[in-house]
Amino acid sequence: MFKDLKDISSESTLTYDVCIVGTGPAGISVAKQLLDTDHRIVMLESGGVLPEPEYQQLNKGENSGPSFLSLDASRLRCFGGASKLWAGVCSPFKSDEFDKKSFIPLSGWPISLDDLKSYYKQAAKMLGITYQKFYNKDYFNDTFNGISFKEFDRDDSFLSGSIFQVSNVKNRDLGEKYKKDFEPSLNTDIIFHSTVTKLNLNSSGKDIQSVSIADLNGNKATIKAKIFVLACGALENPRILLASNDHYKNGIGNNSGFVGSCFMSHPGISNVGEVHKTSSEQCISKDKYTNDYVVSFEMSPHERSKQKVLRHSLSVSQYMGLANRSTYTSGRIFSDFSKLYKNFNFSSSVKKVVCKLDGEDRYASSHLDLGVGLEQPPRLSNKLMLHTTRDVLGVPKINMYWDDISEIEKETVIKSVKTMARELGVLNIGRIRFKNELLAGESYKINDPVNHHIGTTRMSDSSKAGVVDKNCKVFGISNLYIAGSSVFTTSSVVNPTYTIIAMSLRLGDYLKSRRI
Amino acid sequence: MRVSRRTFILSGLLSVSGLLYWKAHTVVADDIESLFSNYESTIPIEDVLNTNIQISLFEEKLLSMLASLGVVKTISVVDQMIEDEYQLGRIQLMNGWIVSETESKVLTLRKKYV
Numbered sequence: 302m303f304k305d306l307k308d309i310s311s312e313s314t315l316t317y318d319v320c321i322v323g324t325g326p327a328g329i330s331v332a333k334q335l336l337d338t339d340h341r342i343v344m345l346e347s348g349g350v351l352p353e354p355e356y357q358q359l360n361k362g363e364n365s366g367p368s369f370l371s372l373d374a375s376r377l378r379c380f381g382g383a384s385k386l387w388a389g390v391c392s393p394f395k396s397d398e399f400d401k402k403s404f405i406p407l408s409g410w411p412i413s414l415d416d417l418k419s420y421y422k423q424a425a426k427m428l429g430i431t432y433q434k435f436y437n438k439d440y441f442n443d444t445f446n447g448i449s450f451k452e453f454d455r456d457d458s459f460l461s462g463s464i465f466q467v468s469n470v471k472n473r474d475l476g477e478k479y480k481k482d483f484e485p486s487l488n489t490d491i492i493f494h495s496t497v498t499k500l501n502l503n504s505s506g507k508d509i510q511s512v513s514i515a516d517l518n519g520n521k522a523t524i525k526a527k528i529f530v531l532a533c534g535a536l537e538n539p540r541i542l543l544a545s546n547d548h549y550k551n552g553i554g555n556n557s558g559f560v561g562s563c564f565m566s567h568p569g570i571s572n573v574g575e576v577h578k579t580s581s582e583q584c585i586s587k588d589k590y591t592n593d594y595v596v597s598f599e600m601s602p603h604e605r606s607k608q609k610v611l612r613h614s615l616s617v618s619q620y621m622g623l624a625n626r627s628t629y630t631s632g633r634i635f636s637d638f639s640k641l642y643k644n645f646n647f648s649s650s651v652k653k654v655v656c657k658l659d660g661e662d663r664y665a666s667s668h669l670d671l672g673v674g675l676e677q678p679p680r681l682s683n684k685l686m687l688h689t690t691r692d693v694l695g696v697p698k699i700n701m702y703w704d705d706i707s708e709i710e711k712e713t714v715i716k717s718v719k720t721m722a723r724e725l726g727v728l729n730i731g732r733i734r735f736k737n738e739l740l741a742g743e744s745y746k747i748n749d750p751v752n753h754h755i756g757t758t759r760m761s762d763s764s765k766a767g768v769v770d771k772n773c774k775v776f777g778i779s780n781l782y783i784a785g786s787s788v789f790t791t792s793s794v795v796n797p798t799y800t801i802i803a804m805s806l807r808l809g810d811y812l813k814s815r816r817i
Numbered sequence: 818m819r820v821s822r823r824t825f826i827l828s829g830l831l832s833v834s835g836l837l838y839w840k841a842h843t844v845v846a847d848d849i850e851s852l853f854s855n856y857e858s859t860i861p862i863e864d865v866l867n868t869n870i871q872i873s874l875f876e877e878k879l880l881s882m883l884a885s886l887g888v889v890k891t892i893s894v895v896d897q898m899i900e901d902e903y904q905l906g907r908i909q910l911m912n913g914w915i916v917s918e919t920e921s922k923v924l925t926l927r928k929k930y931v
Contacts (some may be wrong), residue, residue, distance in 0.1 A: 577860075718915070719908060722908065722915035723906060723915075724903075726908070726915075726917060727900055729896070729900065731859070732858075733914070734860075734914045734915070735910070735913045
């Protein structure tokens, strides 16, 4: 049932079995598993059914590090949250990404890909994509800009490919898709305009007793529950934990100091190099392009491990073919709120590129621009903290310290490009030239905006190295769980939402199995 | 002037062998020019630096290969060497280009001959 805080008598206390804070992809996925069970569920949404500019202001914060992160871009306070604006690009993590790696400090998840497989399948259904397609090598028969993936599909290849499927608009806006399931639900209330201002611990400091909520019109209430799930994204989850510091000076779940630490994103390093093709084969045929998936190059897991580099994606593109380059610096258009729904459509922008390329000689050049998308390693220095100033609800704003790109990230760029050059050389299908910008070090500057927020309440098998355990429960607190990319131990290079949904479905399943 | 029979024969032999040597050398020199004129590379010649890399040994090796194998076979052998070097990671940077060690020498010689 949909409710609004203004319609609930002020200062009242409501009691539920499970309280889920946030109605984005993570919150919806957890709640979906609990829908129509015997449990009484409440979902707290800071904004309304649709985004409202005044509630978006609550996302504002400050940057204090050398790299700038748009704290209010790519975050929506509304039912469905960021699923309303994401590009719908999905790809699962690879199995080796869950492993501990000697050259990546703080790597190693307490779960494996096997723990997520069945949830990836469920998540694929939710998003209208096909799980099996991620592992269907037929897709490697395709060609992009004259470079065939099939040729890389050799046992001794340095490169491999990953398939990214694109969830269409109808399926990827989870708010719109699942509104019809949640609105009439008898066991689930969704309270709009209910921003959580604080988590309240009981006197022992081991259980969350309630959360305080407020709207921008001065209405306030308290929600009591047996189980609480924070599902507000990797910037808001740590903010709430840090701001709830009545009992513990450093905030809740922060004994080891990891709340807010190890922030990660996916910097895209453009102007890396040019791929010069030796073959005369030209651009992808429009007819071959099915428009619901993308294949990207990267070093094979074996080669990645051998060369001790992070995961990455090597993308080749012809910017000349783009109708509007800013389409690809996606976050920039998010800042223009009113144009959001009208203008952004990943599939159509890809299609435009393909159409431009196809059959038009002026765009069919023999060389392509090469860019590298990067996994970021977990680093203590990349840290979200509380600012000294507060928002209108009295919650301290975010102070983000995001460091420059680290040495291993730079090495990954250089080594991945050289490895691609080796592969093209072995096959004699192309040569690569580093761009001057990269050789001069200019490409290493992270360009705003970067829209993926990861790792601020990391999962670990030990309370000394993380915030949540393998079941997403906060160490030291009996009834507080966290859903979303903030629990990711490492960031991978793939878009996080698909894994957020899979992991949240897993958490929902776990909560369902618990006697509440 | 009287020329002895021995001197006459010796001079003749020297002249013939010199002629043969000159002819052979010219053919190989023509071959190497032909090789580099026809050598296809995606890397523009203006991007090849006048590097200090030691190419004389490689040049001699190439001449010897041309003399014994001919142009077509030599190109095939060199291509294989380049492919093997990419496989083994024997690569270097040349004015930003990522090239194999042999490829770098070939490109430098190409600049010299073409």
